[in-house]
Amino acid sequence: MLQRISTYLYLRPRLILLLLLLPPLIWFLVVYIGALVTMLINSFFSLDSFTGQVVRQFTLQTYAKLLIPTNLQIFYRTTLMALTVTIACIIIAFPLSYYMARYASPRMKTFLFLAVTLPLWSSYVVRVYSWKLILAQEGIISWFARLLHLDGLLNWYLSFKLLGGPSLGVSLTGVFLVFVYIWLPYMILPIQTALERVPKSLIEASSDLGAKPTQTFRNVILPLAFPGVVAGSIFTFSLTLGDFIVPSLFGNSSFFIGKAVLTYQGTSGNIPLAAAFTMGPIVIMIVYLLIARRLGAFDAL
Amino acid sequence: MSESAVLFQNVSRHFGDVKAVDDVTLEIKDGEFFSMLGPSGSGKTTCLRMIAGFDRPTAGQIFLYGQDVSNLPPYERSVNTVFQDYALFPHMNIGDNIGYGLMIKGIEKKERMKQVEEMLDLVRLPGFGHRKPSQLSGGQRQRVALARALINHPKVLLLDEPLGALDLKLRQQMQVELKSIQQRIGITFIFVTHDQEEALTMSDRIAVFNEGKIEQIGTPAEIYEHPASPFVAGFVGTSNLVSGDVAKRITGSEARFSIRPEKIHLGAANGNVDEDMFHADGKVRDVIYLGLYTRYLVELEGGGDLVVIEQNLRTTSMDVMKAKNQNVRLLWKKEHVRYVGG
Numbered sequence: 001m002l003q004r005i006s007t008y009l010y011l012r013p014r015l016i017l018l019l020l021l022l023p024p025l026i027w028f029l030v031v032y033i034g035a036l037v038t039m040l041i042n043s044f045f046s047l048d049s050f051t052g053q054v055v056r057q058f059t060l061q062t063y064a065k066l067l068i069p070t071n072l073q074i075f076y077r078t079t080l081m082a083l084t085v086t087i088a089c090i091i092i093a094f095p096l097s098y099y100m101a102r103y104a105s106p107r108m109k110t111f112l113f114l115a116v117t118l119p120l121w122s123s124y125v126v127r128v129y130s131w132k133l134i135l136a137q138e139g140i141i142s143w144f145a146r147l148l149h150l151d152g153l154l155n156w157y158l159s160f161k162l163l164g165g166p167s168l169g170v171s172l173t174g175v176f177l178v179f180v181y182i183w184l185p186y187m188i189l190p191i192q193t194a195l196e197r198v199p200k201s202l203i204e205a206s207s208d209l210g211a212k213p214t215q216t217f218r219n220v221i222l223p224l225a226f227p228g229v230v231a232g233s234i235f236t237f238s239l240t241l242g243d244f245i246v247p248s249l250f251g252n253s254s255f256f257i258g259k260a261v262l263t264y265q266g267t268s269g270n271i272p273l274a275a276a277f278t279m280g281p282i283v284i285m286i287v288y289l290l291i292a293r294r295l296g297a298f299d300a301l
Numbered sequence: 302m303s304e305s306a307v308l309f310q311n312v313s314r315h316f317g318d319v320k321a322v323d324d325v326t327l328e329i330k331d332g333e334f335f336s337m338l339g340p341s342g343s344g345k346t347t348c349l350r351m352i353a354g355f356d357r358p359t360a361g362q363i364f365l366y367g368q369d370v371s372n373l374p375p376y377e378r379s380v381n382t383v384f385q386d387y388a389l390f391p392h393m394n395i396g397d398n399i400g401y402g403l404m405i406k407g408i409e410k411k412e413r414m415k416q417v418e419e420m421l422d423l424v425r426l427p428g429f430g431h432r433k434p435s436q437l438s439g440g441q442r443q444r445v446a447l448a449r450a451l452i453n454h455p456k457v458l459l460l461d462e463p464l465g466a467l468d469l470k471l472r473q474q475m476q477v478e479l480k481s482i483q484q485r486i487g488i489t490f491i492f493v494t495h496d497q498e499e500a501l502t503m504s505d506r507i508a509v510f511n512e513g514k515i516e517q518i519g520t521p522a523e524i525y526e527h528p529a530s531p532f533v534a535g536f537v538g539t540s541n542l543v544s545g546d547v548a549k550r551i552t553g554s555e556a557r558f559s560i561r562p563e564k565i566h567l568g569a570a571n572g573n574v575d576e577d578m579f580h581a582d583g584k585v586r587d588v589i590y591l592g593l594y595t596r597y598l599v600e601l602e603g604g605g606d607l608v609v610i611e612q613n614l615r616t617t618s619m620d621v622m623k624a625k626n627q628n629v630r631l632l633w634k635k636e637h638v639r640y641v642g643g
Contacts, residue, residue, distance in 0.1 A: 202356050205388035207375040209402040209453065219401075223392045296392075 043275035054271055062272040066280075071260070075280050078257040081172070082240035085179040086233045089187040092180070093232065094225075097188050101195035117183050128178060128245055135174045137167035148187065165252050174250040179240050186235035194228025195221070223296075230297035237288060241281040258283055303531045304366065306331045306489040307352055312361035313354060314347050323513035324361070329457075329491060331366075332385040334483050336492045336500040336636055339510030340536065348510075349459050349493045353382045366456060375418040380457040381450035385465060387442045391435040395421075395445055396430030402453040420448040423482070440471045447482070448449075457489045464499065476502050501525065509533050531641045534559040537609065542641070547605035551581050556640050562610040564637040579638065581607065581631045585624045595621040599631060606630060 005144050009016050045054050065071075073142045119127060134140045145154045158164035158171065164170030198221060206216040244258030251259070257280055265274035292298070309327040313320065322344040329335045337345035350356040351363055354375035354604050362371045372376055381402070389398050397404070399420050400413040408416075408543045414430075424444035434442060443463055446559035450458055460479075480503045483490045494500050500507050501521040509516045509524060509532070517529040528534035531542055544557035552558065567585075574580045586606065597609040597614070609631060613621065 025543060199386065199388065201384045201386055201388035202351075202390060205382070205384060205390075206373070207402070208353055208355075208380075208382045209449070210376045210405045211401075212376055215405055219405075 039275045039278055042272050043279055045272045047270045047272055051104035052269060061093050062276045063122065065273060067119055071277075074255045074257060075284070077254060078241055078281075079284055080236045081176065081179070082121075084176060084243055085183065085240045086187075086236045088176070088180045089184050089236045090191075090233065093184060093187040093191050094229075097192035097195055097225075097228075100188075100192050101198075116188050120185055123234045124182070125245065127182065128249060130289060131174075131178045131181065132169055132249060135167065135169040135177070137169065139167075139169060141168055169250060170252055172251065172254070175247055178250055179236075179243070183236040183239055184245070186239070187229075187232035190235075191225060191228040194225045196230075198224045226295070227297050230292045230295075233292075234289070236283065236286075238285055304331045305329065305364070306333070306366060307491065308364040309348070309524065310362045310364070312348075312351065312358045312363060314344075314351060314356060315359045321512045322351070322358070322427075323361045325513075326513055327508060327515060327518070329489060332487050332489055334490045334492065334503055334505045334556050336494060336504040336507045337509050337510060338494055338497060338500040338537070342497055342512075343510035344513040345493045345495075346461060349382075349461055349491060352457070352491065353380055353459050360375075380459055381453050381455040381486075382459040382461060383443075383446045383450050383463045385461045385463065386549070386579045387434075387446040387463075389442055389445060389449070391434055393434075394430065395432050395434065395437070398434065398445060399449045399452055401449060416452055417448075420452045423451070431568065439466050439567045440475065443467065443475065445490060447479075451482075451486070455488065456482075457491060458492060461492055462490045464494075464496075472499070479503060504626075511536070517576060528559060528639060528641060529625055531557065531559070534639065536643050541607045543605065543607070547601065547603070551579050552638070557642060558638045558640045560607075560633055560638055562596070562608045563594075563612075564633050565607065566607045567599075567609050567611055567624070568632050570630050570632045572630050572632070574630075574632060577635050578632050579635055583607070583629060583631065585627050585629055588621055588625050590618045590621055597624065 044058050045056050046059045048055050100109055145151045163173045168174045206220045242258050244262045247256040247259050261274045261277045264270040305328045307329040309325050312325045314322040338484050339345045351358055362369055403413045464475050507524050508518045511532050516609050517533045524537050534540040538558040542559050549555045581601050583599040583601040585597050586600045589596040594612045600606045620622045
C-alpha cells in the first residue's frame with residue numbers, strides 16, 4: 001500500500017510539490033498576508049469619537065489624522081533613529097565580520113560566532129532591563145565616569161537638549177546605545193556570510209593587478225560585501241522602526257512609531273489610527289529597499 | 302646569454318613542519334615558456350605564488366630581472382597571474398575586469414576602453430565587453446583572465462593550472478593558442494601544471510617538482526628521453542622501472558633502469574635477438590585496446606612484468622586480442638634503456 005502511494009507520487013512531481021508547499025502557503029496567505037490586509041483595511045476605517053466604536057466605512061479621515069505635524073515628527077524621529085542605529089551597527093560589525101571571515105582560525109571563529117549569538121539565547125526583555133542598570137543615574141556608567149573624574153563631561157553631554165536628559169537611562173542616546181547593542185548580531189552575521197563567500201583568489205587577483213589594499217577593499221571587497229550589509233541593515237532598520245520596548249524604557253517623552261501604535265491601539269482603542277501608523281514603517285521599508293536596489297544590492301542574487 | 306627573468310636562490314617555504322618548497326635554486330630565462338610540472342603538493346604552485354608575491358619565502362631570495370623581490374607585495378611586482386579558478390570579479394562586466402589593472406593605474410576611461418577592445422580581439426572575444434563573467438563559458442572566462450593579465454604588459458606572466466577545468470578538446474586548442482600568444486608578444490610565461498602532456502606540448506623548458514624539490518630541469522625531449530631520476534621516469538610519460546633480480550636477468554647487472562613501453566617490441570617467442578638488443582621472455586597477461594594503440598601487460602618468466610605499447614598500424618581490435626595468454630619475446634634497443642639509480 002505504502003509502496004503504491006510512493007509510486008503514485010513519484011510519477012506526479014507536481015503533486016508532491018503542491019503537498020509540500022500547502023502548509024507554508026496556507027500559513028503565509030492566511031496569517032501573514034491576511035493580517036496585513038486586515039490592517040490595511042482597518043486603516044481606511046475611522047473611530048467615532050463620541051461612542052469610541054470603529055465605523056466600518058471607507059474613509060481617508062484616519063490618514064488625514066495620521067499626517068498631522070506631531071505624527072510626522074514621530075515618523076521622522078523614528079526613521080532617523082533607525083538610520084543612525086543601522087549605520088553604527090555597520091561600522092561596528094564590519095571589522096569584526098571581516099576578521100571572522102578572513103583571519104580567524106576555525107576555533108576562534110566558532111568562539112566569536114558563539115559570542116555574537118550568545119546574547120540572543122537570553123530574553124530580550126531581561127537584556128534590555130540590564131541596560132537600565134548600566135545607564136541609570138546611579139548606574140555603572142555614571143559610577144565609572146565619577147571614578148575617572150569624568151562626571152563633568154557626562155553631565156555636560158547630558159545637558160544637550162536633543163541627545164541628553166536627566167540621565168543616560170532617560171535619553172535618546174540611551175535608546176540609541178541599547179538599540180545598537182540589541183541588533184548588532186543581526187548585522188554581524190549577514191556581513192560575515194557575505195565576506196566568507198568572497199574567494200581569496202579575487203583579493204589576490206586585485207592585488208596582482210596592482211591594487212593596494214585600500215583599493216582592493218574599495219573595488220572588490222566592499223561591493224561584494226554590500227548585499228550582506230543591506231541584508232543586515234534590513235534587520236536593524238525594520239526592527240528599530242517597530243520596537244516599542246526600548247523607547248518606552250529609555251526614552252524621554254518623545255514618541256516613536258512602535259510606542260505610538262501601542263498607545264493608540266492599547267490605551268485608546270483607536271485601531272484604525274494604529275493600523276494607519278503601522279503602514280508608516282512598511283512604506284519606509286519599501287522606499288529603503290528601492291534605494292538599496294538602486295545601489296545594486298540585489299544584483300548578485 | 303640572455304638575462305634571467307626569474308632567479309630563485311636557495312628558496313624555501315615552510316608551513317610549520319611542512320616543507321612545501323625546500324631549498325630550490327632555479328633560473329628562468331627572459332622570453333622563455335617555462336613549465337613547473339609535478340603532482341599536487343610538490344611545491345610548484347607555492348613557487349608560483351612566491352613569484353607573484355602571495356607567499357613569501359621563509360629562506361632564500363627571489364630575483365625578478367635582477368631585483369630582489371622576496372619581500373615586495375604583489376602590487377609592486379611587474380608580474381601578472383592567470384588564476385586556476387580565473388578569479389574574475391563577479392560584480393564587474395568583462396570590459397571592467399580586463400581594464401581593472403589600467404583603472405588602478407589611473408588611466409582614463411577612453412584610453413582604457415580602447416586597450417580593452419584590443420585585448421578582446423587578441424583573445425578572440427570581440428564585443429564581449431558588456432557581458433558578465435557568469436554569462437561566459439569556462440573557455441571564454443579563461444581567455445578573459447588571460448586578457449586581464451596581459452593588458453598590463455607584465456614582464457612575466459604566471460599561469461596556475463589555467464586549463465585544468467576545460468574539457469580535452471578545448472584544452473588542446475588553448476595549449477596551441479597560449480603558445481602562439483606567447484611567441485607573438487615574446488614575454489616570459491611560467492606555467493604550472495600537473496599534466497605532463499600539457500608541459501611537453503608548450504614548454505621551452507620544464508622543471509619537474511617532487512616533494513618540494515626540483516628533480517630535473519630540461520627541455521621536453523631531455524626530460525622525456527633522459528629522465529634523471531626514477532620519479533621523473535615514472536611521472537613524465539609511463540615507464541617500466543626494472544631492478545634487482547629481474548634487471549640482472551636482462552642486462553646482467555642489478556642496476557635499476559627504466560624503459561618506455563613504446564620502445565619495446567612484442568616479438569614471437571624464441572625470435573632472433575640482435576647484438577644491440579635486450580630481450581625478455583614472458584606471457585601476455587592482459588590486452589587493453591585503446592584505439593590509437595594497444596597496451597599489453599606481459600608477465601616475465603621468473604617474475605616481474607612489463608607494460609608494452611604498440612601502435613595499431615596494421616592491426617584491428619580482433620587481431621590484438623589474440624595475443625592474450627601467448628608466449629612472447631620482448632625486444633628493445635640497448636640505447637633506449639636509462640639507468641636511473643636510486
